[in-house]
Amino acid sequence: MTITELRVPAAQVTGRSPWQLAWGRLRTDRVALASAIVIVVLVTLAVCAPLIAAWNGHGPDDQFRDTGITPEGLPVPPGGEFWFGTDRLGRDLFIRVLFGARVSLLVGVVATGMASIVGVVIGLLAGFYGGVVDVILSRLIDVVLSFPYLIFAIAAVSIVGPSLAATVFVIAFYSWAAIARIVRGQTLSIKEREYVEAARSLGASDGRIMFIDILPNLLAPVIVLVTLLIPAAIVFESTLSYLGLGITPPTPSWGNLLSEAQGFYRVAWWYLTLPALTLLLTTLAFNLLGDGIRDAIDPRTERIFSRRRKKK
Amino acid sequence: MFRRFIVRRVLLGVLVLWLVTLGTFCMFFVAPGDPARTLAGRQATEEQVALIRHDLGLDQPILVQYGSYMNRLIHGDLGQSYFNGESVGTLLAGDLPPTASLVLGGAVLWLAVGVSAGVLSATRARSLLDRTLTLVALGGVSMPTFVVGLLLLYLLFFQLTKAGWPIFPPDSYVPLTAGPWEWARHLILPWVTLATVQAAVYLRLTRGSMLDVLGDDYVRTARAKGVPERRVIYRHGLRAALTPVVTQLGVDIGTLIGGVVVTESVFGLGGIGQAVVQAFVSGDLPVIMGVVLIASGAVVVANLAVDIAYGLLDARVRLA
Amino acid sequence: MPLVEMTDLVKHFPVNEGTLLKRTVGQVHAVDGVSLTLRQGETLGLVGETGCGKSTLARCLAGLHPVTSGRIVFAGRDITNLSRKAMRPVRREVQMIFQDPYGSLNPRRRVGSIIADPLVIHKIPGDRRKAVQDLMERVGLNPEHYNRFPAEFSGGQRQRIGVARALALRPKLIICDEPVSALDVSIQAQILNLLKDLQDEFGLTYLFIAHDLQVVRHVSDRIAVMYLGKIAELAPDLYEHPLHPYTNALLSATAVADPDARRRRIILRGDVPSPIAPPSGCRFHPRCPKARELCAQQEPRLEGNSHQFSCHFPVRPGGSL
Numbered sequence A: 001m002t003i004t005e006l007r008v009p010a011a012q013v014t015g016r017s018p019w020q021l022a023w024g025r026l027r028t029d030r031v032a033l034a035s036a037i038v039i040v041v042l043v044t045l046a047v048c049a050p051l052i053a054a055w056n057g058h059g060p061d062d063q064f065r066d067t068g069i070t071p072e073g074l075p076v077p078p079g080g081e082f083w084f085g086t087d088r089l090g091r092d093l094f095i096r097v098l099f100g101a102r103v104s105l106l107v108g109v110v111a112t113g114m115a116s117i118v119g120v121v122i123g124l125l126a127g128f129y130g131g132v133v134d135v136i137l138s139r140l141i142d143v144v145l146s147f148p149y150l151i152f153a154i155a156a157v158s159i160v161g162p163s164l165a166a167t168v169f170v171i172a173f174y175s176w177a178a179i180a181r182i183v184r185g186q187t188l189s190i191k192e193r194e195y196v197e198a199a200r201s202l203g204a205s206d207g208r209i210m211f212i213d214i215l216p217n218l219l220a221p222v223i224v225l226v227t228l229l230i231p232a233a234i235v236f237e238s239t240l241s242y243l244g245l246g247i248t249p250p251t252p253s254w255g256n257l258l259s260e261a262q263g264f265y266r267v268a269w270w271y272l273t274l275p276a277l278t279l280l281l282t283t284l285a286f287n288l289l290g291d292g293i294r295d296a297i298d299p300r301t302e303r304i305f306s307r308r309r310k311k312k
Numbered sequence B: 001m002f003r004r005f006i007v008r009r010v011l012l013g014v015l016v017l018w019l020v021t022l023g024t025f026c027m028f029f030v031a032p033g034d035p036a037r038t039l040a041g042r043q044a045t046e047e048q049v050a051l052i053r054h055d056l057g058l059d060q061p062i063l064v065q066y067g068s069y070m071n072r073l074i075h076g077d078l079g080q081s082y083f084n085g086e087s088v089g090t091l092l093a094g095d096l097p098p099t100a101s102l103v104l105g106g107a108v109l110w111l112a113v114g115v116s117a118g119v120l121s122a123t124r125a126r127s128l129l130d131r132t133l134t135l136v137a138l139g140g141v142s143m144p145t146f147v148v149g150l151l152l153l154y155l156l157f158f159q160l161t162k163a164g165w166p167i168f169p170p171d172s173y174v175p176l177t178a179g180p181w182e183w184a185r186h187l188i189l190p191w192v193t194l195a196t197v198q199a200a201v202y203l204r205l206t207r208g209s210m211l212d213v214l215g216d217d218y219v220r221t222a223r224a225k226g227v228p229e230r231r232v233i234y235r236h237g238l239r240a241a242l243t244p245v246v247t248q249l250g251v252d253i254g255t256l257i258g259g260v261v262v263t264e265s266v267f268g269l270g271g272i273g274q275a276v277v278q279a280f281v282s283g284d285l286p287v288i289m290g291v292v293l294i295a296s297g298a299v300v301v302a303n304l305a306v307d308i309a310y311g312l313l314d315a316r317v318r319l320a
Numbered sequence C: 001m002p003l004v005e006m007t008d009l010v011k012h013f014p015v016n017e018g019t020l021l022k023r024t025v026g027q028v029h030a031v032d033g034v035s036l037t038l039r040q041g042e043t044l045g046l047v048g049e050t051g052c053g054k055s056t057l058a059r060c061l062a063g064l065h066p067v068t069s070g071r072i073v074f075a076g077r078d079i080t081n082l083s084r085k086a087m088r089p090v091r092r093e094v095q096m097i098f099q100d101p102y103g104s105l106n107p108r109r110r111v112g113s114i115i116a117d118p119l120v121i122h123k124i125p126g127d128r129r130k131a132v133q134d135l136m137e138r139v140g141l142n143p144e145h146y147n148r149f150p151a152e153f154s155g156g157q158r159q160r161i162g163v164a165r166a167l168a169l170r171p172k173l174i175i176c177d178e179p180v181s182a183l184d185v186s187i188q189a190q191i192l193n194l195l196k197d198l199q200d201e202f203g204l205t206y207l208f209i210a211h212d213l214q215v216v217r218h219v220s221d222r223i224a225v226m227y228l229g230k231i232a233e234l235a236p237d238l239y240e241h242p243l244h245p246y247t248n249a250l251l252s253a254t255a256v257a258d259p260d261a262r263r264r265r266i267i268l269r270g271d272v273p274s275p276i277a278p279p280s281g282c283r284f285h286p287r288c289p290k291a292r293e294l295c296a297q298q299e300p301r302l303e304g305n306s307h308q309f310s311c312h313f314p315v316r317p318g319g320s321l
Helices: A018-027 A030-047 A049-056 A093-129 A131-146 A149-160 A164-190 A194-201 A206-242 A254-264 A269-297 B002-030 B035-040 B046-056 B062-074 B088-123 B128-141 B145-162 B180-214 B217-224 B229-267 B272-282 B285-313 B315-319 C054-061 C084-093 C111-121 C128-138 C143-147 C155-167 C185-202 C213-219 C245-253 C293-297
Strands: C004-017 C023-038 C043-047 C069-074 C094-097 C173-177 C205-210 C222-227 C230-235
Touching: A018 A030, A018 A269, A030 A049, A030 A093, A030 A269, A049 A093, A093 A131, A093 A164, A093 A206, A093 A254, A093 A269, A131 A164, A131 B229, A149 A164, A149 A206, A149 B002, A149 B229, A149 B272, A149 B285, A164 A206, A194 A206, A194 C094, A206 A254, A206 A269, A206 B145, A206 B229, A254 A269, A254 B145, A269 B128, A269 B145, B002 B062, B002 B285, B088 B128, B088 B180, B088 B229, B088 B272, B088 B285, B128 B180, B145 B180, B145 B229, B180 B229, B217 B229, B229 B272, B229 B285, B272 B285, C004 C054, C023 C054, C023 C230, C043 C054, C043 C213, C054 C173, C054 C205, C084 C094, C094 C155, C111 C128, C111 C143, C111 C155, C128 C143, C128 C155, C155 C185, C185 C213, C205 C213, C222 C245, C230 C245
Parallel strands: C043 C205, C043 C222, C094 C173, C173 C205
Antiparallel strands: C004 C023, C004 C069, C222 C230
């Protein structure tokens, strides 16, 4: 049998990468898919918030003293004009939640992105070089992970003052260690594989080995962790803002919206519950998606919401 | 070997604490504003400010200042509040009872509910109960602590009271001297708030670790030998499954402290956590740094305790 | 001039204890004074049990481990413990084929880019895709498959990928570290034949490592036997006239195709001693059926010209243990 006989059309022989296989599994996971849709809708709404505000004429800071405040000076419940009701100053809560989503999602994604880069690099360095580098870096990781973090955040913000940038940095500084720990562990085992030795025998540089040979093989757990760290960052941001350490009014964020609402839960149920539910929906969707991605990447893990439920 | 392991951990803890003091000391320097001027008040003359500066030792070289700072810390002096000149130690000691009460009950609830629900979930894997618990846990980890607190306040305090069931009192702390029942009744909502998120995390952790262990060969061997299922789960399984849970505990002390700050702020309990938030609002740096030091000390001590517990649970660590 | 000349090569691995402050508590004598030469165009077989140091020797030669002492001369140039930069041109000449066709190919990368790796790393100009496809064709793979992942190939095909990668830079020496021991017997012959063909075509020199004596016998011009970090015996016709008792024991342990050949199995006593504390004198003496007092006291030197052996009391040709 000669090689020419084996030839088949090129379209059929393009390999399916492990990513494509994982994607195939993820596509059949209804819970993960629904979560992804929720996230896409939220992101779209957040991105389009100014358009929506322009369309219904309710700017995020516009106070509607005639229609948005009852004669007693209280917020107005949800209705045709104000879908989520109004807040204590007669502003459209729906619009404010959308604008809050912009800040909260942005902080979550940017902080997690920064943390991922730092975490991957530090984890790779610690795992790849081992020795003293590893001892120092892993101790650092341990210490950061066990920090009384909120207290340190309070201390740091009290020095630099609350701002968007400070919030992002505080969250990124908190999140990188979890990624670094996982990357380090994976690197330790992957660097012993023969293909790394093969690359070394070819004369590949350390950087090439770390980023071309090792990194793609540990991306899977990192991606899972990142999808789980984004909701954690959103939770952290809202907590900081709730305490007055993060995003400060008048810029709306989910945390400071809830902080304002706390004094009004006896008279305006929507003021507290609707932003809270939006926040929960978002973090829950990210967490469910993260679980789904983990299942798709590592099919051995047990599925919680199995499609093969009938199997006893 | 075990003793050497503990000694190393103690040394590491001391190192971490020292780094924290270095950090807090530096923070005083990079902080905007002049503490002497803040303490002196608005109407103070230049001479008065200079006098206070001299009293505080702020005109000394930086190393001398650091030396006296460390000296004061070792003698338990955390400095004075900018706000009213009171000793930070005394201030925080006064705030300790609500915080201690909150942590105690919250941690018990968190571990008891988290671990037992995790075991329950793992031993009935794939049952309706398991799926429900898993979903609840996922909801739990998705919630910020303060949202849990606010929703509990709204639903269990406000709506119940409105409906004529004033079971749960609103925010505030009642000391134990007012009677244990009153004390506990006022703390139930804060305890639940503090415990919910962490209990959810520990449910997931225990469940996963328990499932791993129950699939191990030695557990299968125990079953094959005819060891009763209860014994398999609790004697053979749980002990091994708890090791990762205990490790996680060390990491989570810091998270617990964060939860305390948030819970106290939501319910206005007036503990150390609320004190630090108020200090932030008023720019009272010595109080903030005092809390940083206390919290770091608590984390280091708790981690040491966890390491010892870990060594007792898992004989392998003692040898490593 | 030989292509490779290794002189008194020693590689010890320190055994460390402690986490923060490492103390060296012993040395693993992986390779302990080995002198070997490889002639241009030959295949030198290197056999020995697991842990005898043959893979470590190969990795020292490939520049993957620094050498503790001794000298490696490649094509007239001393390449012992060269810096990374100085080693680069040497790496073009020396390539390796690994044992595990599953572990030696990165599962997350396409076959084409794996085979192109040497070209990219050494910045070889030209049409890389064509070069890769030529290589694939040469080793008997379908060149259309360059876009596939290693997981989509069988063990034998994967080993062909490894061969193609080793061949990409047209090296002088290829170190084959048990290249067929992870494969089915039916596939082994295909790979061995491929290696033989490539050797003829490109004038390659092989250092061929195996623990299976039969495999080495087919491909090797000369065969060296290693025991506990040292060469026990080295000869072109090792199978016909084994002199060292260890070689005899190894040969007697392999299955023989001829059922009429009545051979006595030599059962060795005990296990291979620890390379951390190798035995005194002749390393083989605790297990040797012919050991005498002298063997425990004095270490035999590797003697002979074309047939080298290190034994005080070699087995006479035609004699038995």
